[in-house]
Amino acid sequence: MPVKVFGSPASAEVARVLTCLFEKDVEFQLIRVDSFRGPKRMPQYLKLQPHGEALTFEDGNVTLVESRKILRHIADKYKHQGYKDLFGPGALERASIEQWLQTEAHSFAIPSADMVYSLAYLPPDLPLDGRGAAGLPPAAAGMHPSHRQKMEEMLQLFERSRKDLGKLLDIYEQRLGEEEFLAGGKFTLADLSHLPNADRLAADPRSARLIESRRNVSRWWYTISARDSWKRVKELQRPPSAEAPF
Amino acid sequence: MPVKVFGSPASAEVARVLTCLFEKDVEFQLIRVDSFRGPKRMPQYLKLQPHGEALTFEDGNVTLVESRKILRHIADKYKHQGYKDLFGPGALERASIEQWLQTEAHSFAIPSADMVYSLAYLPPDLPLDGRGAAGLPPAAAGMHPSHRQKMEEMLQLFERSRKDLGKLLDIYEQRLGEEEFLAGGKFTLADLSHLPNADRLAADPRSARLIESRRNVSRWWYTISARDSWKRVKELQRPPSAEAPF
Structure with missing residues (x-):
């Protein structure tokens, strides 16, 4: 089962996690939800959400919602692949x-x-x-x-x-x-x-x-x-x- | 609960349904899944899938997967809104x-x-x-x-x-x-x-x-x-x- 990220890449929280996944060459799925209504699309994915951007991260049995915890998890679990110095050499x-x-x-x-x-x-x-x-x-x-x-x-x-x-x-x-x-x-x-x-x-x-x-x-x-x-x-x-x- | 469409708009099946929802001015959510791996993004959402494009449509208790059935459902259920002649005047x-x-x-x-x-x-x-x-x-x-x-x-x-x-x-x-x-x-x-x-x-x-x-x-x-x-x-x-x- 690949890693799953639920959220919009326009969110800072989500963007932080996606960057880390690309750095570590981790296979993942990004699940996005866009809302639409009538003649104008709702600009939901562009909304400024300074203090509360929805993010859920799933990796096997692990579910996390805080982006920096997710960064630590990815850098630890996938330490042998992709860019190797995310946690420094020592x-x-x-x-x-x-x-x-x-x-x-x-x-x-x-x-x-x-x-x-x-x-x-x-x-x-x-x-x-x-x-x-x-x-x-x-x-x-x-x-x-x-x-x-x-x-x-x-x-x-x-x-x-x-x-x-x-x-x-x-x-x-x-x-x-x-x-x-x-x-x-x-x-x-x-x-x-x-x-x-x-x-x-x-x-x-x-x-x-x-x-x-x-x-x-x-x-x-x-x-x-x-x-x-x-x-x-x-x-x-x-x-x-x-x-x-x- | 708004209508939900699961699938990629690059799919002909999904595109057909989205066009109908826009014509009928129906509020809906589009749920997309993109897969990524390593230095090159998988072109999954652009893949040619001539005879089997994944689509799921949910409207309350109704779940449908065949795009033309979904068109009929939308044109019937939402006949009083949006463009009114999708099923013709008579x-x-x-x-x-x-x-x-x-x-x-x-x-x-x-x-x-x-x-x-x-x-x-x-x-x-x-x-x-x-x-x-x-x-x-x-x-x-x-x-x-x-x-x-x-x-x-x-x-x-x-x-x-x-x-x-x-x-x-x-x-x-x-x-x-x-x-x-x-x-x-x-x-x-x-x-x-x-x-x-x-x-x-x-x-x-x-x-x-x-x-x-x-x-x-x-x-x-x-x-x-x-x-x-x-x-x-x-x-x-x-x-x-x-x-x-x-």
Whole structure:
């Protein structure tokens, strides 16, 4: 029985797992559910689901739902196939990888998802850099109050996530000045786990600056996002239609 | 509970059902299974499965697996929504529609699938028109015997399906000279049911001639293939990747 993944590749949780399966050359089935109604397709598979993306993973008797647990399971169980250094060449690297996996889960994923979520609401031409508490432009005075309130909330969310990510990526910048990858000289789960959310940041110029303005982080992102495994996941994320999702 | 369709939209059986659901504006879920292994994705969803494409349809307590039965079920159960003439405006048309559904299933689908299957094996530059029993070109003398035998088989399959389809489409040509659509003046299940296999014929210039060389059949194909329902199915059939499937 091949491994089964239930979920949409557009989800960061699912994308993380698929990348790992491609890295390890594991045979698997991806089971996707798309919902349709009437003249417009429901954009379900493109919906932003920052804090709760459905994922189920089955491997024989093992059923898991947390993506980073699934990464560990795959890297352990299939250690002799595919790319072999996902858990590093030794125990020392493994400890470091675990540390970075924690950092990614607790300090990177959430503010990244928050930032992407806030940007989906904010008009692309709204100047954001350094606005901070400056709030909405004068034109917003004509908005419906509930819309205005939502925009204010989103501006605050953007600003908060920008500060949190900025501080975190300064640490990354330093680390990636010492080593090529987060846990040392090899691409590991520590790096892999960042791919889905880093890719979302990189997709919008307003968040991509967080990466581009840091030399080592940029170089790292350029290297890890060029892996075949990730390119295949990106292809799977493309919607079947070129029509606008909203 | 929305209607559920299990299968790949690349399958003619599944495509037929999806087109009908879009025509009738029925809410549904499409559940797809894609299989992956190692560095190359298995082209499972693009595989030619001329005589056995997996499809399951669930609507409440009803489970069906034969696409034309499913069309009848959808057109009956959802008669008051979406496009209303799939079963024609009256009993007379319904009899005619049933007759054409039989013709499509027994005389059109099989030779069409055979022709598409044979063309997948035959080199695009091999001249086919009127070869008939002429068989392979002299260059084929250098082929491996098993390959040569397969090619001879495929040439015969092509030739047989071309003759059968030619005769059938002469009848269509006459019918479509009298009426705009197969069962009369309206687009019905009779026409809809032809879409997936006619589309495969139209996709290769070597088989498209069967349509293009007949004025009324061409006009009919142009009209039915322009329906929104079919265009949406075509979008779903596009592979997630632009890479070559084989």
